[in-house]
Amino acid sequence: MTTRTVAYWPGCVSRGFTPELHGAMALVAPKLGLNLVQLDRGSCTGAGVLAEHNQELTDTLNGRTFALAQKVDQAEFMMNICSTCQGAQSESQERLDANAEYRHTVNHTLAQFGLSYDKGIVNKNFLWVLVEDIGLDVLKSLVVKPLTDLKVGPFYGCYIVRPVDRLGIDEDNPRDTYLPKVIEALGGTVIDYAGSHKCCGFPIITMNKEASLKQAGTHLTDGQNAGADALVTPCPLCHLNLDMQQPVAKKAVGNFDLDMPVLHLPQLVGLALGFSAKELGLNKHVVRPTKLIDWTETVVASVPA
Amino acid sequence: MPEFTLRIRRYNPETGAAPYWDRYTVDLEPHRSVLEGILQVKDRFDSSIGVRCSCRAAICGSCGMTINGKAGLACHTHLSEAMSRSKDGTIEIQPLGNMPVIKDLIVDMDAVHWKKVNRVTPWLLSGDLPEREHIVPRESMVDVTQPMACIQCGSCVGDCLAMEVDPDFIGPAALAKAYRFVGDPRDVQHEQRLKDLADDPHGLYTCTHCFKCIEACPKGVAPMNQIMRLRRIAGQDHHIEDVNNGERHEEAFVVLLQKYGLLSEADVVPRSYGGNGLTGGKLSPKSGEQVFQSLPFLAKAVLRGKVKISQTLFPHKLDSESLAEVKKIYKDVKGREERLELNLYITGYDEDGDPTTSEAIPDNPNEKAGATA
Numbered sequence: 001m002t003t004r005t006v007a008y009w010p011g012c013v014s015r016g017f018t019p020e021l022h023g024a025m026a027l028v029a030p031k032l033g034l035n036l037v038q039l040d041r042g043s044c045t046g047a048g049v050l051a052e053h054n055q056e057l058t059d060t061l062n063g064r065t066f067a068l069a070q071k072v073d074q075a076e077f078m079m080n081i082c083s084t085c086q087g088a089q090s091e092s093q094e095r096l097d098a099n100a101e102y103r104h105t106v107n108h109t110l111a112q113f114g115l116s117y118d119k120g121i122v123n124k125n126f127l128w129v130l131v132e133d134i135g136l137d138v139l140k141s142l143v144v145k146p147l148t149d150l151k152v153g154p155f156y157g158c159y160i161v162r163p164v165d166r167l168g169i170d171e172d173n174p175r176d177t178y179l180p181k182v183i184e185a186l187g188g189t190v191i192d193y194a195g196s197h198k199c200c201g202f203p204i205i206t207m208n209k210e211a212s213l214k215q216a217g218t219h220l221t222d223g224q225n226a227g228a229d230a231l232v233t234p235c236p237l238c239h240l241n242l243d244m245q246q247p248v249a250k251k252a253v254g255n256f257d258l259d260m261p262v263l264h265l266p267q268l269v270g271l272a273l274g275f276s277a278k279e280l281g282l283n284k285h286v287v288r289p290t291k292l293i294d295w296t297e298t299v300v301a302s303v304p305a
Numbered sequence: 306m307p308e309f310t311l312r313i314r315r316y317n318p319e320t321g322a323a324p325y326w327d328r329y330t331v332d333l334e335p336h337r338s339v340l341e342g343i344l345q346v347k348d349r350f351d352s353s354i355g356v357r358c359s360c361r362a363a364i365c366g367s368c369g370m371t372i373n374g375k376a377g378l379a380c381h382t383h384l385s386e387a388m389s390r391s392k393d394g395t396i397e398i399q400p401l402g403n404m405p406v407i408k409d410l411i412v413d414m415d416a417v418h419w420k421k422v423n424r425v426t427p428w429l430l431s432g433d434l435p436e437r438e439h440i441v442p443r444e445s446m447v448d449v450t451q452p453m454a455c456i457q458c459g460s461c462v463g464d465c466l467a468m469e470v471d472p473d474f475i476g477p478a479a480l481a482k483a484y485r486f487v488g489d490p491r492d493v494q495h496e497q498r499l500k501d502l503a504d505d506p507h508g509l510y511t512c513t514h515c516f517k518c519i520e521a522c523p524k525g526v527a528p529m530n531q532i533m534r535l536r537r538i539a540g541q542d543h544h545i546e547d548v549n550n551g552e553r554h555e556e557a558f559v560v561l562l563q564k565y566g567l568l569s570e571a572d573v574v575p576r577s578y579g580g581n582g583l584t585g586g587k588l589s590p591k592s593g594e595q596v597f598q599s600l601p602f603l604a605k606a607v608l609r610g611k612v613k614i615s616q617t618l619f620p621h622k623l624d625s626e627s628l629a630e631v632k633k634i635y636k637d638v639k640g641r642e643e644r645l646e647l648n649l650y651i652t653g654y655d656e657d658g659d660p661t662t663s664e665a666i667p668d669n670p671n672e673k674a675g676a677t678a
Contacts, residue, residue, distance in 0.1 A: 012568040015621055041627040044568040048514050049558040052533045053540070056645040057638045061562075061631065095647045098654040102647045109637050113630045162516035171389070192392075199466045199515035206577040207510040207549040214470040215513070240570070284609045 001033045004076050004133065007069035008036035009089075009123075011082035012044050013236040017244070020281025021236050024266040025081050025126065027280065031142060031273050032134055034079075037072050039065060045088035047237070048159070048203070055095070056106070062092035063106045066123070067115040077122035079129055081266065083235030086125045086167075087159025093121065094166050125160050127234045127265060131178045136185045144274040146187025150292065152268065153191040153228035154179030155219065155242065157235030158199050182265075183232065186272035193226035195219030200238040205245070210252065216241040217253030220260045229292055230261040232268045239264060244286045261289035306332040309384050310395040311342055313354060317408050324406075327351070328395070335385035339396065340368050342384055343410075355408035363523055366458035370410050371399040376460040376521040401463030403472070417472075418459040421479040425498070429486060432493040445490045451650045452485035452531050454524040461518035461528050473507035477518035477528030480509070484531035487538060499539040503547035509535055510551030525650060541644075550577050561620075566631045569620030 014022040029036050042065035044050075051058040066089075069078040080086050096103050097119045107116050124132070130139060160167060161176040169175045176197065180190040201215030220242060223231050233239055241249070243262040250258035262285070263271075270280045282289050308330050316324035329346045340358055347354050356379075358368040363381040370379050373390040374397070387396045404412035431439070461477040468474045483502060486492045502508040509532070518528040539545045540552040557576035561569060622628065638645075 012621075013570065016568070017570045041624065043566040043623060043627070043631050044562050046558070046562065047568065049555055050562060052536050053555050053559050054537075054638065054644055055647065056641075057635065060634050060638055064630065064634065095649065098649055099647055099652055100655055102645075105645065109634060112633065158513075158515040158517075163519050199513045199517075201470075201513060203514045204467070204511060204549075206554050206574060207551045208467075208471060208506070211467060211471040211474070211511060212513075215466070218470065286609065288609075 001138065003033045003035055005035040005037060005072070005074045006129075007072040007075040007078040008038045009042055009065065009069070009078060009080040009085060010038060011080060011085040011236065013240070014081055018236040018239055018264065020284040021081060021239070021264040021266065024264055024270050024275075024280045027275055028266050028270045028273055032130075032139075032269075034129070034134075036079075037075060039068055039072075039078075041068055045085045045092075047084050048088050048091075051088065051091060058088070059092040059095055059102075060106045060109050062089050063096055063103075063117040064110055064113070064115060065089070066093065066096075066121045067110055067117045069123075070118060070121060071115075076133075077124055077129075079124055079126060081126045081234070081264075082237070083125065083157030083160040083233075084237045086123070089123055090166050093123065125234055127160070127178050127182065128173075128175055130182055130269070131175075132173065136181055139182070139269075140185045143186055143272045145272055147183075147268070147272050148187050150188045151191050151227055151229045152183045152188045152263075153193050153223040153226065153231045154183065154196045155200070155223075155231045155233040155235075155238055155262070156197055157233060157238045158197075160234065161197050179232065179234075179265075183268070186268060188268075188272075191223065191226050191228040193219075193228065194222045200235075200241040202237045202241040205241060212241065213245060213249045213252035216245055217249035217251075217255060217258070220246065220249065220258055221253055221255045224255070224258060224260055228260070230263055230289060232263045232265055234265040236264065238262075246287050259287060261285065261287050261292055263289065307335055308332055309335075309342060309388065311339075311346060312395045312397045313343070313346070313409070314397075314399040315354070315409050316400075316406050317355075318406065319408075327354075333384060335388075336383055338380045339372055339382045339384060339387050339398065340379035342396070343379060343398065354410070356410045364456065366456035369401050369458040369460045369463060371401055371463060373397050376401055376464040378458055378460065378523045381523045401459055403463055403465060403468045403476075404459065412459070412463075414459055418457070418462050418478060421462070421476050422457070422482055424475060425479045425483040425486075425502070426494075427479075427482050427486075429489065430492050430494040439491050441490045445488070447651055448648070449485050449488040451648070452481045452488070452526055452528075455481060455485075455522075455526045456524055458523065460521040460523065461526075464517040464521040466515045466517050467511050467513050471507055471511055474511045475502070475505065475508050477512070477532070480512070480535060481526050481528040481531040484535050487535060495538070496543045496545070499535065499543055500545055502535065503539055503545045503552070506548050508547075508549075509539065510547055510549035510554075527650065537644075553577050563632060563635050564622075565620055566623030566628045567621055569622075572620055 010022050043061050045062055046058040096106060096117060103119060110116055156179060167175060183190050198219055199215055201212035205212040231242060239262055250256060267280045267282060310328060310330045313327050314324055315327050329350050331342045331345045333342055340361060343356055359365040361380045363378050368379040369376060372382050372387050400406050400410045400412045404417040407413050465476050468476050483498060487495050487498055512529060512532045516529060540555055546552055554577035557573050561572055
């Protein structure tokens with residue numbers, strides 16, 4: 001298999017509240033032929049909030065991370081494992097690439113650290129890499145424990161499905177349709193439900209808690225009603241609202257039976273590639289994916305009817 | 306002639322009957338609009354379908370509806386484009402969301418959209434009548450042309466995900482309209498307008514950044530971007546504290562990123578509620594209340610090894626050299642006299658070939674044209 005060196009941006013949350021995501025990614029990467037060179041010196045992308053405060057500040061910080069990525073020896077592209085990071089970085093990149101004068105201003109600031117951003121960096125979410133670079137056929141060939149009978153609902157996170165122009169979503173790269181393809185390649189069954197492309201509510205959890213929890217609770221309930229055993233997401237911030245807040249989200253929508261495991265994308269891939277649930281940190285979730293996993297053998301099992 | 310199958314949601318609340326779907330096949334070229342498809346259906350099969358339309362040229366804003374799950378103008382959506390988003394080979398046509406249905410594809414714009422637009426005082430408050438013509442710099446008017454492009458079709462309102470769970474949310478169209486006046490130098494009530502929006506718990510800070518309105522708008526208004534500009538001006542130029550802790554949340558981000566270079570969730574939440582001062586953050590009563598409410602699942606998170614207690618006391622941060630660079634960037638950028646903003650709606654994109662004229666560019670960005678604060 002081809003080995004690719006990628007400049008890897010793990011983001012903050014994967015090293016903070018969702019350490020299992022970072023761990024799972026590190027575990028599956030070698031199997032997928034990804035040589036991750038971590039951008040340890042990069043800073044937080046601002047998650048959209050910093051851009052709301054000051055655009056140039058955000059673009060200069062992200063420009064610095066891009067410049068660091070461009071210095072990584074042999075790297076084919078830059079990769080992240082967070083929808084929100086992808087969205088925030090793509091927004092900065094759009095402005096930096098669109099206007100030479102603006103780019104020059106940002107590079108002028110970066111020059112004092114010996115850094116410079118060259119227009120046109122390729123920065124992809126792990127989901128896009130799986131489909132566009134590794135390929136679904138190769139992914140399929142690597143599966144050792146197909147997720148047979150596992151019914152999975154996709155949950156993208158707004159930042160990697162909108163706006164389509166900025167994210168390079170078009171007929172050639174229908175990136176907002178990749179999750180079902182990956183679930184199927186891993187042997188699982190895709191559950192189509194209303195919330196897959198909607199907002200998890202996390203951005204307003206501290207500002208309008210009721211609305212935020214209603215969003216999370218509604219999507220989880222829609223997934224449950226459609227028959228999903230679990231949801232899978234490429235965004236750790238969505239994971240926080242869907243998993244960590246689930247005990248309160250279910251109260252917000254009055255669905256007390258809600259018990260929906262939410263998996264990070266690399267965890268779902270990892271299960272099919274043969275890693276144990278524990279290795280992938282599934283035991284660290286607030287909603288334990290017990291009903292998916294036989295803990296004694298760590299094989300994925302379907303929920304009895 | 307190619308055939309397209311339209312599935313139209315029918316509903317007449319006056320009859321008391323439940324909504325249902327009708328299916329029709331029309332013959333039209335793929336570059337014809339969905340509206341033309343609906344009008345052919347009315348002409349050939351069923352004239353009782355309720356639809357509002359007028360100009361058929363994306364000017365009047367009458368025919369906003371939901372086409373294959375996305376809000377937009379029926380006259381501005383090609384049949385082929387609608388088909389490309391189809392899940393089952395048909396074009397699914399529904400009324401706009403978030404508004405009550407009057408009949409079939411006609412929604413009650415008065416009950417929701419217009420009420421919300423009226424809520425933001427959608428006219429210029431110029432104070433005393435000027436003695437002579439009020440002359441403003443060209444750039445400052447160019448800046449508000451984006452929200453002025455709105456044709457009030459309600460597509461953004463129909464697709465707003467925050468309004469879906471909080472019907473009281475002022476919403477994208479009205480907030481974009483608010484920016485149209487907050488960005489207008491002739492208006493004298495900027496601060497009062499912003500304060501009014503910040504005092505409403507369903508106002509400025511209920512937007513969730515989901516980009517739905519940006520995608521739905523047929524005119525490139527990008528309402529969400531205007532909401533972010535309102536927040537920027539409210540927080541930084543007028544230091545308005547809002548009832549949703551929105552400004553504090555933003556400030557927490559800014560402060561923590563400067564302090565650590567990385568984000569530490571354990572610190573964001575308490576600071577968002579309790580503020581950034583010495584007695585703020587984890588020690589403030591307000592944040593204590595929130596932490597207490599969160600105790601059941603926080604305990605679980607700690608128990609499962611997801612969250613470490615040490616994390617909340619010693620957040621992760623960058624190496625000292627990188628952190629120094631981050632701090633220098635803060636110092637340089639925040640030291641500018643005016644915030645530098647690039648609005649691509651106005652500047653557009655460089656032509657390919659990258660006409661880099663770096664030598665001609667002054668090193669002080671404040672002197673440059675094309676940048677608006």
